[in-house]
Amino acid sequence: xxxxxDHIKLVNSLLETTIDSADGYAEAAKDAEGAxxxxxxxxxxxxxRSIASxxxxxxxxxxxxxxxxxxxxxxxxxxxxxxxxxxxKGDEAVVSEVEAGEDYIKGKYEKALKDADVQPQTRxxxxxxxxxxxxxxxxxxxxxxxxxx
Numbered sequence: 001x002x003x004x005x006d007h008i009k010l011v012n013s014l015l016e017t018t019i020d021s022a023d024g025y026a027e028a029a030k031d032a033e034g035a036x037x038x039x040x041x042x043x044x045x046x047x048x049r050s051i052a053s054x055x056x057x058x059x060x061x062x063x064x065x066x067x068x069x070x071x072x073x074x075x076x077x078x079x080x081x082x083x084x085x086x087x088x089k090g091d092e093a094v095v096s097e098v099e100a101g102e103d104y105i106k107g108k109y110e111k112a113l114k115d116a117d118v119q120p121q122t123r124x125x126x127x128x129x130x131x132x133x134x135x136x137x138x139x140x141x142x143x144x145x146x147x148x149x
Contacts, residue, residue, distance in 0.1 A: 002117040002118065004062055004063060005064075006117075008059055008063070010112055010115070010118065011059050011062070011064075011122060011126070012055075012064065012066065012067045013108070014108060014112055015055040015059065015066065015067045016069075017104070018052045019048075020101075020105075021101060021102075021133075021136075022045045022046075022049045023045075024101050025044040026045040029045060031094055033094075037091050037094065047132055048132075048136075051128075051133070054125060054129065055129060057125075058121075058122060058125040061121070062122065092144075092147045092148070095144050096144055098140050099140040099143075105133055105137070106137040109126065109133050113126060113127065113130060
């Protein structure tokens with residue numbers, strides 16, 4: 001059985017990755033050439049910041065200190081840093097890098113949801129965040145495939 005500290009650590013880990021994702025989308029919005037992608041990435045960045053805020057509330061509810069920034073070591077962040085290189089290759093490359101970051105965050109949330117010992121209120125917070133993460137992932141995947149054809 002998980003302790004409260006384990007729950008705080010789990011949610012903070014998801015929180016850091018979600019913040020990295022928001023930062024990555026903001027970076028992608030700056031680097032995208034087409035207005036359509038700029039607006040999409042800006043919307044996703046805002047959505048991820050909203051998710052991060054909800055996860056911070058959950059950490060505080062658990063009695064922990066919520067993270068307020070991402071981690072430079074996160075794989076999602078490293079993937080988004082590749083955007084600088086992708087810019088010279090156009091929107092298709094930017095979308096591809098965003099989708100790589102989405103694969104990482106999706107996997108992290110899936111792993112958290114497989115944990116049977118997560119208390120119900122914490123699981124509900126993770127599931128709400130997961131809904132948005134999954135939608136973002138699927139949208140980027142679909143755009144990536146569309147651009148390849």
